[in-house]
Amino acid sequence: MNTLLWLRTDLRAHDNPALAAAAEGGAATALFLAAPGQWRRHGDAPAKVDFWLRNLRELSRELGRLGIPLKLLTVRDWSEAPDALAGFCRAHAIGHVHANAEWAVNERRRDEAVASGLRAMGVDWTLHHGASLLRPGTVLTGKGDCYRVFTPYARACRERLRTAPPRALPAPRPQAPPAWRADPLPAAFEGFNAPDDAVRALWPAGEAAAGERLAAFADGVIDAYREQRDFPSLPATSCLSPYLAAGVLSPGQALRAALAANHGELDSGKAGAAAWIGELLWREFYQHLLAAHPALSMRQPMKPETAAVPWRQAPEDLRAWQQGRTGIPIVDAAMRQLLALGWMHNRLRMVAAMFLSKNLLIDWREGEAWFMSHLVDGDLASNNGGWQWSASTGADAVPYFRVFNPLSQSRRFDPDGAFLREWLPELAHLEARAIHDPSPMERAAAGYPLPIVDLAQSRLRALEAFGGLPRPP
Numbered sequence: 001m002n003t004l005l006w007l008r009t010d011l012r013a014h015d016n017p018a019l020a021a022a023a024e025g026g027a028a029t030a031l032f033l034a035a036p037g038q039w040r041r042h043g044d045a046p047a048k049v050d051f052w053l054r055n056l057r058e059l060s061r062e063l064g065r066l067g068i069p070l071k072l073l074t075v076r077d078w079s080e081a082p083d084a085l086a087g088f089c090r091a092h093a094i095g096h097v098h099a100n101a102e103w104a105v106n107e108r109r110r111d112e113a114v115a116s117g118l119r120a121m122g123v124d125w126t127l128h129h130g131a132s133l134l135r136p137g138t139v140l141t142g143k144g145d146c147y148r149v150f151t152p153y154a155r156a157c158r159e160r161l162r163t164a165p166p167r168a169l170p171a172p173r174p175q176a177p178p179a180w181r182a183d184p185l186p187a188a189f190e191g192f193n194a195p196d197d198a199v200r201a202l203w204p205a206g207e208a209a210a211g212e213r214l215a216a217f218a219d220g221v222i223d224a225y226r227e228q229r230d231f232p233s234l235p236a237t238s239c240l241s242p243y244l245a246a247g248v249l250s251p252g253q254a255l256r257a258a259l260a261a262n263h264g265e266l267d268s269g270k271a272g273a274a275a276w277i278g279e280l281l282w283r284e285f286y287q288h289l290l291a292a293h294p295a296l297s298m299r300q301p302m303k304p305e306t307a308a309v310p311w312r313q314a315p316e317d318l319r320a321w322q323q324g325r326t327g328i329p330i331v332d333a334a335m336r337q338l339l340a341l342g343w344m345h346n347r348l349r350m351v352a353a354m355f356l357s358k359n360l361l362i363d364w365r366e367g368e369a370w371f372m373s374h375l376v377d378g379d380l381a382s383n384n385g386g387w388q389w390s391a392s393t394g395a396d397a398v399p400y401f402r403v404f405n406p407l408s409q410s411r412r413f414d415p416d417g418a419f420l421r422e423w424l425p426e427l428a429h430l431e432a433r434a435i436h437d438p439s440p441m442e443r444a445a446a447g448y449p450l451p452i453v454d455l456a457q458s459r460l461r462a463l464e465a466f467g468g469l470p471r472p473p
């Protein structure tokens with residue numbers, strides 16, 4: 001029988017359950033459905049779409065070695081997916097389609113429509129599970145409810161992973177290729193210009209590149225992860241997020257590398273490896289929430305009462321934040337890092353997000369969309385989760401009065417100002433003591449703006465705005 005692997009956010013040949021099943025079930029072909037209109041509506045970043053395309057190219061080569069041609073179809077948006085898949089299956093006599101599940105509402109609706117179309121024409125459809133360590137919806141409280149708080153959720157995950165760690169799937173054995181060839185891949189998808197070569201060089205494509213990055217991290221950097229991961233000037237985190245988000249690297253591969261570095265221990269042994277595994281579980285948590293709460297895909301807050309926050313309409317402040325011109329050095333350095341690299345350090349994502357949603361009292365959805373349209377690792381579950389955590393609208397035990405002071409964060413996590421100097425060249429001459437909050441004279445001399453908001457007053461304004469909300473139901 002001819003089988004089809006429908007590739008989505010699982011751009012890898014190894015440890016890919018849908019690919020393994022497609023190859024096991026017959027003569028496999030792979031298909032990628034490009035939907036530039038959908039990606040534009042979703043606000044995906046050009047750097048991210050370019051990263052996918054480069055990874056598809058690597059994957060096409062890898063699949064070619066296995067005798068599996070990679071075909072490409074372009075649709076305007078997901079509404080055309082059912083017809084596209086049906087037509088492809090008819091033309092290539094496909095009997096069974098395999099894919100790995102995606103959890104956002106649009107993608108689930110798309111899959112339901114595709115599945116019913118295929119079944120109506122007698123083609124089998126199987127959804128596998130390859131995007132997280134544990135299948136969303138399977139880690140539940142004793143009462144069978146969905147966890148809303150990270151710590152008990154992570155504890156339950158660790159219990160499951162201790163008894164049943166996810167096993168590695170090898171790449172399938174080479175097959176005799178079918179009669180059709182792989183499609184050539186375009187230089188760019190319509191409407192998505194490639195980023196410059198320097199950005200591309202930061203994120204080399206392919207499973208081999210991801211594997212090398214993972215090995216280098218697990219081989220040493222991971223040991224100091226717990227102490228150093230919050231310091232943005234240090235190369236202390238893995239920078240694997242784009243690979244995990246596009247599925248070039250599987251979460252199981254990441255976990256196994258950390259376990260190997262930690263003698264098989266999940267939460268004891270080396271503190272660095274245990275902390276890193278904890279971050280992989282944050283990624284799980286947000287997928288688990290996205291799967292359980294369709295409202296998150298529609299950008300609704302997890303805490304319904306926070307829908308009534310009186311967000312400010314302040315386009316000039318929003319623009320200053322987007323462009324790294326707020327006059328708060330750590331926020332500006334972070335936002336300029338995002339513009340330049342398509343990536344931002346996790347501590348700074350929290351600082352920048354909290355500054356926008358609390359100090360500027362601008363709707364977190366503005367920030368979520370801006371991040372999505374610039375991040376090479378943009379991922380609905382993690383981005384939405386991180387934004388809602390920062391804006392206190394999400395699933396979080398800590399109440400709204402947690403408001404980071406960006407200046408304290410700056411002094412604590414960039415004590416000598418190395419990160420600020422890298423991203424704010426106009427302030428690079430200032431000493432550590434001055435650079436976190438330059439005087440008006442130093443700002444004027446450097447052409448650097450005064451703060452667009454008073455931190456203490458704006459904190460109080462946020463507390464009032466949140467404090468005045470109706471009590472949760």
Ligand code: FAD
Pocket residue numbers: 229237238239240241242244245279280282283284286344345346347349350353371375377378379380382383384385386387390
């Ligand atoms: P490491 O520290 O090496 O962590 C390893 C992996 O664990 C990461 O690659 C990532 O997959 C996962 N991870 C780490 N921290 C988190 C976290 N807090 N939440 C979820 N997963 C985590 N991550 C994305 O992948 N895509 C996003 O669109 C995204 N948007 C975010 C928006 C905000 C406002 C915030 C606060 C966080 C966001 N994150 C997002 C999470 C986190 O900032 C990045 O995953 C991390 O900075 C990536 O760097 P790294 O690969 O070096 O991480």
